[in-house]
Amino acid sequence: MEQRTAKEITKLQELAYELKVGQAMTKEVITVSPYSTMAEFMEVLRVNRISGTPVLEEGRMIGIVSIEDLIKALAAGELNATVGEKMTPNPVTLYADEPLVHAVSKFSELRFGRFPVINRAGELVGIITQGDIARAMLRRLEVDYHEEEIHRYRASHIFEDIIADEIALVFGYRVAARDFERAGEASSGLKRTLSRLGIHPRVIRRVAVATYEAEMNIVIYTDGGEIVAEVRPGRVRIEALDKGPGIPDIEQAMQPGFSTAPEWVREMGFGAGMGLPNIQASADEMKLESTVGVGTHLDIIIYFDERKGT
């Protein structure tokens, strides 16, 4: 439970960095003139159901006036005083392109009810309250949640929605030789896809480890190849195929610690001779065939019922 809460707080913090003040603010700003009376200002608040407004003189913001100023005026019997006399001049503002987290910290630091929002030219473009911030975050959370739910729903129901005697979903990933930049994208793409299919995280971990090792083998040792994952109810089969040069002695290659990796690859932390053994440890079934000069075909199966522990 504690972890869950921590995760949610993190998500909100992330949103506070992602969202801009301009996305959360209210754009239709009600304003008053400094020459209006406090009685007129009270009417503005009542009609619009708001608790404060910026004060504008010839289009230029010169202050902010709030319900607190109104209460003070009421208490002093000064409803005929002008807004200009009772307002707070030179209000603290926020820029529309600032991250929302700046607004959050200004609210907690200064404890004001609202901040006028200006653009970089200094023009008033909106107003923001803590309610606006909460609504913007909730809207965004809802959108994110819906998107992921829709992906998950669509994916995890696909086996139920399809009518066939046999169902198989096939995902193919191309793997380029010696492309260390994009290395890992096939396995991370497959990991994400399986997670959307609603497959158990422990199974996904085994698939991710096996696929990453297979992918790196193609990147490091071969002239390129592909990874094909075939998902059927109850199991996933992963095939890694390459265009050579092939493995002369498979038994030797399967020995933990045996590696033909060049020094520069070892320096990156690859080539420890643990790739194929890791694949074997992750897979329920494994077949490795290779013809020198033609290529290698790795074929593994991982069952969803976890007949093998992690």
Add this chain to the structure above:
Amino acid sequence: MKLREIATALDLQVQAAAGKLDVEVTGGYASDLLSCVLAKAQKGNIWVTLQAHPNIVAVASLLDLAGIVITEGRKPEPDTVEKANEKGVPILTTPHATFTLVGELAKLGVVGVD
């Protein structure tokens, strides 16, 4: 313990994914061999290594690790930082050697998982 608390306690420099530090650290693993990490490191672990190239991000992301600490004053390559920000994998650095840092982590109660 949260990654953020660890970073503060051990004076680690955050190099990437600064928005992802509020993750609970479930333990630790140290190795420069990626296959060993793949085989042993568990979800939520902090990984201590000398490696600084972009492939460490793929490994950490595949295993849902909490973050990576690069030791001995090495800095992550620019591509590593870019990938780490994209995948949301925090990368931290320390001038200390791996052995020293792991010792400090252990004092904080972050332990190995084997």
